[in-house]
Structures are given as C-alpha cells and as structure tokens.
Amino acid sequence: MPLMASRRVWINVGLFVVFTIVFLSQTSVQDYLLSRSPHERLMRHFAEFERKAGRDPDIHRALEGVSDMERSGKLQEMSRNGTARLDNAALLERAPIMSAIYSRLSDRACANAVKGYTPSENDKAEFEGALLRLEADFVTKWMGSLQKAMRAEALATPMHLVTQEEMRAAFGALEGKIGKAAAMRVDAGLTQRATDAEFAWAARTIYAVAPSLPEPHGSALLRMMTQLGEETPASEPIPPLIPEVR
Structure with a gap:
C-alpha cells in the first residue's frame, strides 16, 4: 500500500475512534446503553x-x-x-x-x-x-x-452586608450597562409590590449582567441578591432594599 494511502487509512481510523469516544460519552447515549432514565x-x-x-x-x-x-x-x-x-x-x-x-x-x-x-x-x-x-x-x-x-x-465565614453606598454605585454601573429604563425596571422588580414576573425579570437580568460589570459592582449586586434570600423568611414579602436609581 502506498505510504500516503496508508497514512490516510490510519487518519480515518483515528477519527473514527475519536468520534466513537465522543459519541459514547454523551449523557443521553450513556443513559440509553445503561437503561437509565x-x-x-x-x-x-x-x-x-x-x-x-x-x-x-x-x-x-x-x-x-x-x-x-x-x-x-x-x-x-x-x-x-x-x-x-x-x-x-x-x-x-x-x-x-x-x-x-x-x-x-x-x-x-x-x-x-x-x-x-x-x-x-x-x-x-x-x-x-x-x-x-x-x-x-x-x-x-x-x-x-x-x-x-x-x-x-x-466555617462560619464572615458575611459582608452590602451597604446603601455600594448598592447605589452598583446600580449606577448597571444603568451604564443596560440603560436607565432597564435599570429602573430592575429596581422596581425587587420591591415588595413587584409581581413574580417583575421580580423574576429583575433577578435574571442581574445574574446575566453582573459578571460583565466592573468590580466591585458586579459582586455587590450578586451579594445583594443572596441577602434577599438570606434575610427574607418564607411566606413573608421582600423588603424594599434597593435605593432609588437616578
């Protein structure tokens, strides 16, 4: 067999092996082969x-x-x-x-x-x-x-409570990223009067956008969100923690 033809055969075999490994590594394939839902x-x-x-x-x-x-x-x-x-x-x-x-x-x-x-x-x-x-x-x-x-x-790692100054600066950075109208919508969505749809939109926006904000503003917004869940007892309305965005 000519050298080039032999090399092509081995390349094709190698590609087939790689494809097979990738295929079998897929979760859905593993579930099927193992009869696992x-x-x-x-x-x-x-x-x-x-x-x-x-x-x-x-x-x-x-x-x-x-x-x-x-x-x-x-x-x-x-x-x-x-x-x-x-x-x-x-x-x-x-x-x-x-x-x-x-x-x-x-x-x-x-x-x-x-x-x-x-x-x-x-x-x-x-x-x-x-x-x-x-x-x-x-x-x-x-x-x-x-x-x-x-x-x-x-470890009872000390918890940093986000200050009003940090939130105000973070919302300023958020406004610079998504615009004033959207930032005000986020602000309104995290108040006691907000519907589930309004709150969910605000939360999804923060989690999607915060990592792209300059620090420490992104982490301040995310920490604020964790403290909403930490401080709000089940079945009680969430307090208005967000400063007015201007």
Missing part, C-alpha cells in the same frame, strides 16, 4: 455529590451528630445559608450557573427560589426539569458551587 441519572448524581461533600473535612465536622435521614436536609440548609457567605470570586463564578437555571424556570418558581421561599412541589419539579435540560458538566459546576457554600457555612 434522566431522572435516575440526576438522583445518582445528587447521591454521589452528597457523599463527596460529606468527605470534605470542614463539612464533615458540621455533620457530626446528624443522622443519615437528616443528612440531605442539613446539607441543603448549609448550602442555602452559606451562599451569602461566599467571596466575590465565588459569587461571580456562580452567576452564569444560576442565570442558566433561572432562565429555565417559570417566573413564579424563579421568584420563589431567589427569595428563599420554601419550594412547592411544582417548584421542585421545575428545578429538576431545568437541571435535566442542562449538560451533566454544567450540573457538576452547580454542585461545586453548592459545596463552596456549604463549606463557607461550616
């Missing part, structure tokens, strides 16, 4: 994540005395409470992840999630559906963000 895959992913998180020394210490039945609930509580303790870099890293998830939720489910309300069964189903529509690698990144929040809560 997307829901089952997600639940397995969650179980593996909980085991991994529990091996973190700091989180493990926080779980001492917690029964196996209470373990999942405790980890969820730690991730929820620890989000407001994340540093600026972690908040900025988390923003695109939450933006992708919130964009796949209804306005009501999105608003409830951001406010920190106790999720309804429908909210839970929507959230699971959103995760199922995302790639496995993306869900892994989201779980990594959860683990950082759990660790921050376990």
